[in-house]
Structures are given as structure tokens and as C-alpha cells.
Amino acid sequence: MLPWLVRRRRSLLAALLLACCTVAAGVGLLSVAGWFLTAAFLAGAKLAFDLFAPSALVRGLALARIALRYAERVTGHGATLDLLADMRTAVFGAIMRLSPAQLAGYRDGDLVARLAGDIDALDTLFLLVIVPALTALALGAAYSLIAGAWLPPAGWLILAAMLVAACIVPYCLARAAGTSGRHAQEAASAARAFVHEAVEGHADLAAFAAEPRAQARFGDAVRSLAGTRDAVAAAGSAGQFVQQLIMGLCLVGLLWLGLGAFRSHELDGAVWAGLVLGLLALFEVLGPLMRGAARLGTAAAAGARVRALLREPPALRDVPDVRALPPRGALRAEGLGYAYPGAAHPVLAGLDLRVEASELIGIVGASGCGKSTLLALLMRIHDPSEGEITYGGVPIRLAAQSELHARCTLLSQHSPVFLGTVRSNLLLGDPAADDAKLWQALEQARLADFVRTLEQGLDTWVGEAGRLLSVGQARRLCLARAILAPAVVWLLDEPTAGLDEPTQQAFFSDLGRAAAGRTVVLATHARLPAGAVDRILRLEGGRLHADSP
Template sequence: MLPWLARRRRSLLAALLLACCTVAAGVGLLSVAGWFLTAAFLAGAKLAFDLFAPSALVRGLAMARIALRYAERVTGHGATLDLLADMRTAVFGAIMRLSPAQLAGYRDGDLVARLAGDIDALDTLYLLVIVPALTALALGGGFSLITGAWLPPAGWLVLAAMLVAACVVPYCLARAAGASGRRAQEAASAARAFVHEAVQAHADLAAFAAEPRADARFGDAVRSLANARDSVAAAGSAGQFAQQLIMGGCLAGLLWLGLDAFRAGALDGAVWAGLVLGLLALFEVLGPLMRGAARLGTAAAAGARVSALLHEPPAVADEPEVRALPPHGALQASGLEYSYPGAARPVLAGLDLRVGPGERVGIVGESGCGKSTLLALLMRIHDPSAGAISYGGVPIRLAAQRELHARCTLLSQHSPVFMGTLRSNLLLGDPQADEARLWQALQQARLADFVRSLDHGLDTWVGEAGRLLSVGQARRLCLARAILAPAAVWLLDEPTAGLDEQAQQAFFGDLGRAAAGRTVVLATHARLPAGAVDRVLRLEGGRLHSC
């Protein structure tokens, strides 16, 4: 977390300073109050005792403590939220760099758990460990100096007690609760992933009457989480008990040492009372530290999961020196070979393909023959085992991925409709598109009439994953989004899957007009009507053959 802590150092240091001032105000309040009440009692009916200055100081410290506590909470929590936002941005960027093959190695919901739950667990480190520990050491050192000025042995006693309570006990507590904390975080992540999987597969669970088994598995995961959290809570309670023992021992030592000094006339009774009450206020800062130390195992496990994701190298990376791609050009593949990990034979074996600028090519073949793999290679989602792909004469391996993806756009049966409005989904294709361009794209995708019939038009909410749209409407919305994109090449992977025959033929009939001037590579099982593409190729045996 050091890079993120350094980036937010100003706000974090401000929160730490305010925390120190808050504790100092609390210690000062109880110390002055204890001295004032004791001195007033000892003074009795003496008219010479000043009541106004100490009472004003007590009120001032009380108000300062309230104000400082509020400022410290606002600043500390604001800085922590900014810190977590920075981390989530970095983690999301790391996820976006992963290839589909790498993403497939994670359970459904696991990445969401790392992005949400694991990073949430890391706020423990600053709020409940760093701030209380540094505050305890700073204020403990200052209070020990003040105590030592009146009672030197007691000053050393306070310093030793704070060092043990702020350093030794939290360290031992973190070591003792580490394994339980790791189990708790792993169990929490597993439970989140299981919920995500169950929601995604709810229809299948209901169709196969598998809900009882799903309930049982989730119950096991939750019980494991509860047991681990009980162990962490027990460790935290042990830390609180140790804190009370240390405070009690230090308090007893201060009373004993103060008693001898008071009897000898070396220590005023009111000062003695002020030191005792100030010590009680000082130890209050250790409560959050003990809870935080018990959760360090959870934070460590969360940090390890986040760190592993951040440091996972992308399967496909840009070369150190990249070459610029031309605005338009032929898309060409020569001698392509590709094998899935563990597969007995390659799915593509010596495949050649050339698609000229503005040409539309259809690729047909049996399921599993490699059509989707070919499109993924053309987009450089994967790199081929052998062979080369070029655009406009420039090998795509030597081009920046950002530039390649600006030249090519992929539209498939899995192209998502995002939760939001029709407008927000369309603007993904071109964030700068104005109203006229949005309606033009909808017109080309044959969706404009439907959108005009809606009460809110482009600002109509489409629901999660576009559930308020039909399958055909969602597919045409994705097509309109592709039309808005400045890409010169369209790679279409089964874009009509799930549509009935009439909707499929209407989609293909509109394709030529919607893709005017663009290069199109279309992989499909559907029957292609005359004029939909310029030529059709069959993928079989890892190679393309003319139909």
C-alpha cells in the first residue's frame, strides 16, 4: 500500500495530526479536570483559589475535543475513501489488461470480490492500525515526559507501558490471529463468488431442482466464514483484555509511586490526580488498535489477493517500440496456427486470409472449428502460435493495442448492453457523438422508430444487462454502437445468435447499408442471404476453403 499511501500523504498526515490533537485534548481535559476538582476540594473555603481559569480551560478543552474529533473523522474517512478509490482504479485497470484466457482462470465473482471486499478490508491498516499506533506512541512519549517531570520513575513506567501496549501486544495479536484472518477473508471471497455464480445460474438451478444443494453449499461457506470471524473476534477480545491489564498495572504503579512522593511532599495531590486521570484518557487510543491488530490477518490476505492481481502480467503486451497503423488497409493473415492449452491438435493450422479494404467476407463452419478463435486473433486478444497478421502491411504484433482496437471493433452474441440509458450505451461507441449522430446510427441499425416510440427516447432506462429490451433490440443497439465507433474493420462473431429466422434475415439485410465503406469479417452459423457479404469461406481442418 506504500505507493497509494505516499500519493495521499497530505490528507493522511492531516488526519494523523488531527487524531493526535484529539487524543491530546482528551488527555488534557481529564488531566485538568482531575487537577481542578482535587485542587478545589483541597482548597476548601479558601478565597484565594481561582475557579474561573481552570473551569474555562476545561470547557475549552471539551469543545476542542469535540471539534477535533469531528474534523479527524471527516478528514480520516475522506482520505481513506480516496485511498480505496485509488486502489480500486488500479485494480480495475489490472483486470482490464487481462486476456479472456486469463479471466477464465478466475471464478465468477472472484474479481468482483477482490475489487470490492478485499480492498474494503485494507482500510483496517490505516484507520485501525497506523493512526492509533502512531498516536499512542507520540502521545505516550509526550505524556511520559510530563509525568517524568514530576515523578521520574512514573515517566519511565508510562513509556514502557505504551511501548508494550502499542507495539508488542499488537504484534503478538496479529501473529496469533493471522491464520484465522486469512481463513475469514478467503471464506468471505468464496461466499461472494458463490452468490454471483448462483445468481447467474439461477434458471439452471431451478430447472434441475438443485436449489437445496446450492443452499447447502452456501450454508457451509457462511459457517466457515462465521467460525473464522469468531476466532478473529476472540483474538480482538484477548487484545482488549491485555490492554486493560497493562493499563491497570500502569495505573497501580502510578498510584504507588505517587503515594510515596505525596507522603514525602515531592508531589502535589492535585497534580497526582490529574496525572492519574490523564493516563486513563491516554489508554483509550489503544482500543481501536487492538481491534485493528486482530484484523491484520484479514488485511494481509486481502492485500495478497489484490497484489497478485496487480502483478499478473498480461498475456498480450505491446512491444517496447510500436509502429503506427494506417487509417485504412487490407487485413491479412498468413500461416496462422493456434492450439488451446492441453489440446491434442491445433484448432488453426496454416490458415491464410486476406480481406481487402471495404470487403465483406463471411466465414462459416461447424461449432468448435475455430471461427471465434480466428476473430480473437485478428483483434489480438490472443497471439497465434505461429504465423502473422497484418493491417495495411503493418504486423499487428508491432502495433499498439489501443490503436489496433481503434481500427477494429468486435460485435458478438455476447456483446453486452450495460445498465443505464440507451444514450449512455450508444456513447460508448463515440463519447463525442452529438444527438444527430446518435439518431443516424439508430436509423442505420433499424432501431430509430422503436426509440422514438418510447416516452423518454434516448434517455430510456434499459435495465441491468438490457433486460428491458428484446434480444433483437439489444443486438441492434450493439450494432448502432458499433456504427458510431470510428473502427474501419468490423469483426462479427455470431451476431444473430438467439434471433429467429426473420430477425436474422433482417439483420443481414441491413448489414451492407450499416457497414458501408467498412471491412467486415462475419463468422456465423446462420444462412446468409444473397448480397449480405461479397464472398463466403468455410473453416474446416484449421484452414479456410472457398464455398
């Protein structure tokens, strides 16, 4: 977390300073109050004792403690939220750099768990460990100097007690609770992933009457999580017990030392009472530290998972000296070959393809023949095992990925409709588009008439994953979004999968008009109507062959 702590150092240091001032005000309040009440009692009816200055000081410290506590909470929590936002932004950026093959290596819901749960587990580090530990050490050292000015042995006693309570005990507690904390974080991540999988596969669970087994597995995961968290909580309770024990021993020692000094007239009774009460206020800062130390195992496990994700190198990188792509050009593949890791045979071998600018071609073939793989290679989602792909004569492996993806867009059967409105989904294609441009894209995608029937038009909520739309309407909404995008090359991967025959034919018939001069590579196993594309190629045996249109 060091890079993010350094980035937010000003707000974090402000929170730390306010925390120190808050504890100092609390210690001062109890110390002055103890001295004042004791001195007033000892003074009795003497008229010479000043009641007004100490009472005003008590009121001032009480009000200062309240104001400082509020400012410390606002500043500390604000800094922590900013810290977590920075971390989530970095983790999301790391996820976005991963290739689909790398993403496939993670369990469903695992990345969400790292982005949410793991980073949430790290928020305890600053508020419950760093701030209390540094505050305890700083105020403990200062208070030991103050106490030592009146009673030198008491100063050493307080310093030793604070070092043990703020350093040694939290360290031992973190070591003891480390295994339980790691297991707790792993169990929490597994439970989140299981929930994600159960939600995604709920229809299949219901269809195969597997819901009781899923509930039983989830119950086991939750019980495992509860057990590990109970162990962490027990460690925290043990730490607080040790804290109270150290405070009690230190208090007894201070009373014993003060009693001897008071009897020998080396220490005033009122000062002695003030030191004792101030010590009680000083030890209050250690409560959060013990709870935080017990959770360090959880935070360490979460940090390791986040660090592993941040350090995973992307499978595809830009070359140091990238070459610019022309605005338009032919898309060409020569001698293309690709084999999935561990596969016995390549899915593509010696494939050649040339698509001229503004040409529409269809690639047909049986399921699993490599159509999706070919489109992924053209988009540089993967790099080919052999051969080369060029756009406008420039090898795409020498171009910046961001520029290539600005030239090309991929529309597949899995293209998502995001949670939001019709408008928000369309603006992903062109954030600057006005209403006229949005309606024009909907007209080209043959969806405008339907959107006009909606009560709120473009601002109609489409639901999670577009559940308020039919499959065909969702597919056309994705097509409208592609129309708005500046890409001049469309790669369409089974865009009509799941649609009935009439809807498929209508989609293909409208494709040429919607593409409006763009280059289109359409991979499908559906029947293409006459005139839908300029050429049809069949993918068999890892190569492309001419097919009758």
C-alpha cells in the same frame, strides 16, 4: 499499500496530526479537570484560589476535543476513501490489462471480490492500526516526559506500558489471529463468488431442481465465514482485555508511586490526581488498535490477493518501438496457426486470409471449427502460434494495441448491453455524439422506430444486461453502438445467435447498409441471404476454403 499511502501522504498526515491533537486535548481535559477539582477541594474556602482560569481551560479543552474529533473523522475518512478509490482504480486497470485467457483462469465473481471485498478489508489498516499506534507512541512518549518531570519512575512506567500496549500486544495479537483472518477473507471471497455463480445460473438451478443443493452449499459457506469471523472477534476481545489489564496495572503502579511521593511531600496531591486521570484518557486510543490488530490477518490475506492481481503480467505487451497503422488497409493473415494450451491438435493450421478495405466476407463452418479463435487473433486478443497478421502491410504485433483496437471493433453474441439508458449505451461508441448522431445510428441499425415508441426515448432505462429489451433489440443496440465507433474494421462473431430465422435474415440484409464502407469479417453458422456479403469462406480442418455465395 505503500505507494498509495505515499501518494495520499498529505491528507493522511493531516488526519494523523488531528488524531494526535484530539487525544492530546482529551488527555489535557481529564488532567486539568482532575487537578482543578482536587486543588479546589484542598483549597477549601480559601479566597486566594483562582477558579476562573482553570474552569475556562477545561471548557476550552472540551470544545477543542469536540472540534478536533470532528475534523479528524472527516479528514481521516476522506483520506481513507480517496485511498480506496486509488486502489480500486489501479486494480481495475490491472484487470483490464489481462487477456481473456487470463480472465478465464479466475472463478466467477472472484475479480469482483478482489475489487470490492478485498480492498474494503484494507481500509482498517490506516484508521485502526497506523493512526492509533503512532498516536499512542507519540502521546505516550510526551506524557511519560510530563509525568517524569514530577515523578521520574512514573515516566518510565508509563513509557514501558505504552510500548507494550501499542507494539508488543498488537503484534502478538496479529500473529495469533492471522490464520483465522486469512480463513475469514478466503471464506468471504468464496461466498461472494458462490452468490455470483448462483445468480448467473439461477435459471439452470431452477430447471434442474438444484436450488436446495445450492442453498445448502451457500449455508455451509456462510457458516464457515461466521465461524472464522467469530474467531477474529474473539481475538479482538482478548486484545482489549489485555489492554485493560495493562492499563489497570499501570494505574496501580502510578497510584503506588504517587502515594509514596505524596507522603514524602515530593508530589502535590492535585498534580497526582491529574496524572492519574490523564493516564485513563491516554489509554483510550488503544481500543481501536486492538480491534485493528485482530483484523490484520484478514487485511494481510486481502492484500496478498490484490498484490497477486496487480503483479500478474499481461499476456500481450506492446513492443518498445511500435509502428503506426495506416487509417485504412487490407487485413491479411499468412500461414496462421494456433493451438490452445494443452490441446492435442491445433485449431488453426496454415490458414491464409486476405480481406480488402471495405470488403464484406462471411466465414462459415461448424461450431468449434475455430471461427471465434480466428477473430480473436485478428483482434490480437491472442497471438498466433505461427504465421503473421498484418493490417495495411504493418504486422499487428508491432502496432500499439490501443491503436489496433481503435481500428477494429468486435461484435459478438456476448456483446453486453450495460446497465443504464439507451443513450448511455450508445455513447460508449462515441462519447461526443449528439442526439442527431445517435438517432442516425439507430436508423442504420433499424432500431429507431422502436426507441421512438418508448416513453423517454433515448433516456429509457434498459435494465441490467438489457433485460427490458428483446434479444434482437439488444443485438441491434450493440450494432448501433458499433456504428458510432470510429473503427473501420468490424469483426462479427455469431451476431445473430439466439435470434429466430426472420430476425436473422433481417439483420444480415441490413448489415451492408449499416457497415457503410467498413471492412467486415462475419463469422456465423447461420444461413446467409444472397448478397449479404461479397465472399463466403468455409473454415474446415484449420484452413479457409472458398464457398459459393
